[in-house]
Amino acid sequence: MIPLLILTPAILLAAIGAAWKARPVHAALLLALCLSLVGCLYVAMGAHFIGLVQFSVYVGAVAILIVFSLLITRPSDDDEEKVRRMKTGMPALACSLPLLVMLGFTMFKQSALLEAPADEPAMSLKVLGEILFTDYAPAVLAMAVLLTAVMIGAALFAREPSKKPEPPSDS
Amino acid sequence: MMLGNVEFEMAWLAPEQWPRLPQHLVEWLVALCGLPEWLVSIAGWFTSAGVVVGVFMGLFALLSLIERKTLARVQNRYGPNRAGWFGILQPVADGIKMLTKEDIVPAKADWLLHLLGPVLIVIPSILALGVIPYGQDWVPVPLELGLVFFFAVGAMTEIAVFVAGWASGSKFPMLGAMRAISQMVSYELPLIISALAVVMMSGTLSLPEIVESQGGYTLGFLPQWNLFTPWGLSAGVVFFIACIAEANRCPFDLPEGESEIVAGHMTEYSGFKYALFFIGEYLGLFAISALGITLFLGGWQSPLPIFDFLPSWLWFFAKLAVVIFIFLWIRATFPRVRIDQLMRFAWLCLIPIALLSLPTAAIWHYANKANNDIVAWIATMPLVLIPWVVLTVLFNRRLSPATTRTYHFAE
Amino acid sequence: MNPIAISLTASAILFALGLFAVLSRRNAILVLVGIELMLNAANLNFIAFWRWGGADAALSGPLFVLFSIAIAAAEAAVGLAIILMAFRHTRSNDLNRLDSLHG
Incomplete structure (x- = not known):
């Protein structure tokens, strides 16, 4: 607490x-x-x-x-960012404040029902590992594929477009 | 309120327990004053943390002298020999110099981040030193997740280097920080993957348990350390090379290459802040060597059964001395690599080998389970040897840009 | 106020702040900062419900967070790679300038 x-x-x-x-x-x-x-x-x-x-x-x-x-x-320049924020800040606030109010409202209606239990749920690493590689094994595999694809994809995206280096002119 | 009650025990005086003697004594004294139990344990924690920090700060001072002496010996000169006998007081003189120097903050610097940079570099090294098992009974903080904690804390160093480089507000620190971060990120992968092989074999993330899993001797004399198995040798060598890069040591000390970018991210620092960078760097070196010893060199286990009578922490520090000496030796011998060679080496050479050590470890595990040592050796040796040979040849012939480099102006 | 209400409030504010950052920022990378805040708000809820929402022997809360962290890392890598590519085209990371398909 x-x-x-x-x-x-x-x-x-x-x-x-x-x-x-x-x-x-x-x-x-x-x-x-x-x-x-x-x-x-x-x-x-x-x-x-x-x-x-x-x-x-x-x-x-x-x-x-x-x-x-x-x-x-x-x-980008700090001052430029400040000027821009004047323009975008109000609409952004107008969108996020109602969301906050809505979230708060739902939460207070629900969380009163939840009694906080005193005992801490145990999280043993052994159990976590076992669940991860039995029940969740397909998800782990999917994650592995995703991360590999992301690694390759990001490397390809961020690659500099290959250019022939210009030989330096002797002066 | 529970009053603390600690009895004095003669067992504390055994050599095995010497490093923990201060903690026991403080707990005993605090309890003697009639203070409550929680205060006794807090005093004990602070003392045990103080012992670790004190020991490694002492070793840092010693190493700063030994490093200069060793480099001088290799380079055929004397090294520091003015302050005290054989220059033994040189660290003290350096410390006084650093403390009395003016602390300069550049006009363009972000002063808060400029101050935070060196502090953030020292903190993770000290935190990481806390989870290492130094002896049979000397584990400052026995964590179940010790290894994960070590790497999670180590992640802070990269942010610290960036903060130091960016906050200085000039070009060389920024370039140095970018180099340092890209190097650390690339070399962290082989480091963690090779440590993963050890985790696979011992089935635990707790460092004391990893050390215990390496106990015992084959044929009565060969210690069963992870380094003496095919997968362990491969992973250990990768780990060691990645260690050198993580600790920013020569030949991978590009972030602070004097001939290129002055002192990298430390360029705009002076006085004690500069000293903090050095402390952080050396403590980081100690921490990562200690982790390597724990994972691959059997931690506090003695190399021969007949030496078991020596206290276990003595063996740990003996191994630490040997590993640090190899670091110094490499620094004195190898030239600095170029930045593109550095990154290429990490991604094309170290990571594939580190990844291969995982299936090798799995084969070793199952062959050992079937009690078939010879099959295990025969099955895993090619898996280790072939990639090393192939990658060495490939790296020297095809991938190394050194062969295609043209010197436009220096011909 | 019980602990679950505190952490749920914190997570709701965190989410709103993330949304605010996403909507008000024009620098593409800082929009990504907002997205990370929103993801973390969701993760915080998972852990809070696991901790205080009754016995959960299956550990589904922490496991979901584990996967969510992995996805967040992937998302950051791909997102930043795309931003870098866009930067190469327009020489700026201002989202308003990426309007070449604008009719």
Whole structure:
């Protein structure tokens, strides 16, 4: 309960930064912070393995990918981004606020029914592995195929179109 | 309130228990003061963490001297020999110099991230050192998910390098950070895949259990470490090469190649922040070597049964010294590779071999289960040898761009 | 307030923030940042329901999150590769400039 009360405000603050900051690199780094805090929250909730996987995949791969592509594509000017946000901010708020209200409404109607059980459900790694490779084996295989395809596809997409190098002219 | 109650035991004085003696003593003293139980265990945790950090900071100071001495020996010069006897006080002198230097923050830098960069580099190395089993009874934090924790924490280093490079607000740090990140991401794959082979064989992610699974001796003298099996040899060599790249050591130290990009992501740092980068780098080197020893070299197991009387942590640190010396030796001997060679090597050579060590490990497992050692060797040896030979030949002949390189201006 | 209500509220706000980022950002990469936030809001709900929603011996909550994380990684890789390709064509990662099919 205490980790939950500490972590959720931190997660939300980092997420606000990621959604609002004008500097793209700051937004990406705050996303990394937010996602690693979500990983900590998973650990605090007892899903240790999921928390660590979240940490290594999101911080180690996704956040790195995002900052890297921010560097390759020149990030647009901060002031320009601020001006643009004036134009797009209000409609975006107009769409997301009703959604938030709706989600909150449904949740409060439902969550009163849910009594929080005191005992923590056990998550043994052995059981997780066994379920993963028996009941969920087709899903694991599908995931493996998907990830391989993605790796090859992304490599092909991101390839520089081949050009013959120009021989340097001697001067 | 439960009062802590810890009895003094003579067993704490055994050599095997020496590294944990401070923790026991602090717990005993705190309990003697009549403090509650939770305070006793917190004091114990802090002491045990302090022991690990203290030992490795001491080793860091020692290594910074030994490295310079070894390099000097290889390069036929004296090395540091002014401060103290044989330059033994050189680390102290370096420390004082670093502490008293001015801390410069460039005008274009993002000061908060500029400060966070070096801090974020040191933290994961120290966290990773916490889960390593140093001795039979000396595991600072025995985690069930030790190996996953090690790699998850290691992911933080990449972000830290990026933060340091980007926040400096100039070209060389940025280039250095981009090089460092692409190198770390590429070499993390073979590192994790080769560690996966060990996990497959021992069936656990807990590092102490992995060490225990390597106990025992074949024919009474050959230790059953993972390195002494065909799949383990292949995976171990891949792991070692990937280690060198992850720790940014020569010949893979392109991110800080002095002749190309000044000092990479550390260019705009001075004073103690610069020292923090070095501390982080060396602690990372210790951590990843310790992991390699745990996975492939039998951790704290002694190499011969007759040496069992020595405390187990002594064997761990002896192995650490040997591995670190090989790192130094390689640094002194090999020239730095080029960035395209580096990436090519990771993706075309290391990853296929690392992937092949997984089926090899599976064959070994099933042949061993049928109690058929000879069949296991015969079945797995070609699987290990052929790819190594083929890839070495291919890499030297066809794929290496060095053969097609033309020197336009230096002919 | 019980813990499940706290985590569900957090996840709802996280989702709304992600949607806001997706709709207000014009930089394609930052739109992806918003999508990651939304995915994480969903994952948080799965873990919260597993933890507090009664006994779940089959671990379907954590397993779903595991697969969802893998898919998120794949999505980020492909998405960024596409953004890089678009960047090569238009020299910008502004989504408003990708309008060559505009009638």
